[in-house]
Amino acid sequence: MILGAPRGAKTDPLKAGPPGEDPVRCRTCSRALAARGARPPLPDGRERGTFTNPAGHRFELLAFHEAPGTIAITPPSTAYAWFHGYAWQVALCRGCETHVGWRFAALAEDRPHFVALITDAVEGS
Numbered sequence: 001m002i003l004g005a006p007r008g009a010k011t012d013p014l015k016a017g018p019p020g021e022d023p024v025r026c027r028t029c030s031r032a033l034a035a036r037g038a039r040p041p042l043p044d045g046r047e048r049g050t051f052t053n054p055a056g057h058r059f060e061l062l063a064f065h066e067a068p069g070t071i072a073i074t075p076p077s078t079a080y081a082w083f084h085g086y087a088w089q090v091a092l093c094r095g096c097e098t099h100v101g102w103r104f105a106a107l108a109e110d111r112p113h114f115v116a117l118i119t120d121a122v123e124g125s
């Protein structure tokens with residue numbers, strides 16, 4: 001007899017989050033940005049991290065597999081990359097166009113993309 005992996009609710013991490021769980025929302029307009037459950041770690045392995053951009057602004061980031069409530073508005077760039085091997089795009093809230101984070105696309109095909117949201121730009125993080 002072969003024992004399989006436990007069968008549970010986590011069948012699709014891209015649609016994660018227990019039924020009824022409130023999504024992560026934009027702090028400015030309360031639009032749902034991303035499912036709260038089953039977040040990936042940042043590429044450096046941390047659950048959240050603080051990063052400083054070339055202008056000296058500090059951002060605490062949380063990674064999500066997807067953030068359907070955001071829209072990436074800039075061409076992918078590797079300039080000043082916080083995560084080696086990823087190109088980034090500025091991500092805005094689809095509701096109010098506030099800058100809420102960045103979409104990171106892996107330059108190698110075997111790594112998934114992710115969206116990092118700024119904790120100060122979302123509710124209840």
Ligand SMILES: [Zn+2]
Binds near residue numbers: 027028030093096098
């Ligand atoms: Zn918004």
